[in-house]
Amino acid sequence: MLTDYQGLQERVAEKRPLLMLDRAAILEPGQKVQAVKLVSMDEEFFQGHFPNAPIMPGVLQVAAMSQAAALLLPPPPAADCLPWLAGMHRIKFRKPVLPGDLLVVDATFVSHDPATGETVFSAQTSVDGDVTCQGQVRLAWRPRAAFSRPPVELMPARHDYGVAAPAGAMKTEEIMKVIPHRYPFLLIDRIVHADVPTQRMVGIKNVTGNEPFMAGLPVPFVPGYLQVEMCAQVGCVLALSLPENQGKLGFFMAVDDAKFHAPVVPGDQLLIDTISSLRSRFGKGEAKIYVGDQLMTEVQIKFAIVDREAAAGANAAGGAA
DSSP states (O other): OOOHHEEEEEEOOOTTOOOOOSSEEEETTTTTTEEEEEOOTOOOGGGTTTTTSOOHHHHHHHHHHHHHHTTTTTSSSSSEEEEEHHHHHHHHOSSOTTOEEEEEEEEEEEEEETTTEEEEEEEEEEEEEEEEEEEEEEEEEEEEEGGGOOOOSSSSSOOOOOOOSOOOBBOOOTTTTTTOOOSSSSSOEEEEEEEETTTTEEEEEEEOOGGGGGSSSSSOOOOOHHHHHHHHHHHHHHHHHSEEEEEETEEEEEEEEEOOOSSSOOEEEEEEEEEEEEEEEEEEEHHHHHTTOOOOOEEEEEEEEHHHHHHHHHHOOOHOO
């Protein structure tokens, strides 16, 4: 059964500019789906990722995988439910996806947990037969009302991240001197604490209903895959602040695990607490996102530090990130 773009907009929660599928075919109902995404230089995200070397963000490949997997979900338990990305596991980014690529998206049912209502899918994206991203996504149906978390107070106090005298604060323009991300894909607003020797950095993201991506959602919230990108960008600022890495680029290599505990909605100020460990040119990072004292998200990632010249060569050749 083939589904066109109009049909996808009716079946997938996300709409443009977040819908990362153009057509889909259910190969086995409830078991296997294959979809395509035709990647064009006209995509808005290429303005900020990256302006001089356009690469499709890895987390948007994960968006494509989760959207394809959502087409395999069993019928919702009640009316007016939306698919919720509950987690990611062993996501690996293997090759860059560039303008002009035809991205093939495959998703396969793995298991279903009746107790939690969560379904696990194995998924991958590929270009010309070469895998560009692969891993597992975990989805569940949630009532629409669950995506609009009512505030308990106008503005909760910022989470106490255990630093007596915060140091190394950076404003947006200073962040942009370190990492190449730009609008509309610069997803952090400020660094409020930077301890480079201990490789800890704390960032802030103010979530407003005017975010461009909000136009692509049935209710205003921040999808989990964009929260992962926020964590990666804070970690990237940290890694590239080390003296030996200044002037280099950070490449996102993997999401070992990600858990999304509650929806992030307009009016939330996210505190993104990241700790990294870097050996040679490869590193690991752990991040937690808080709204007030509520833990919203936990992420474990891997990244690599590369010279800008080598990154430009890999991009031109379509080589591995």
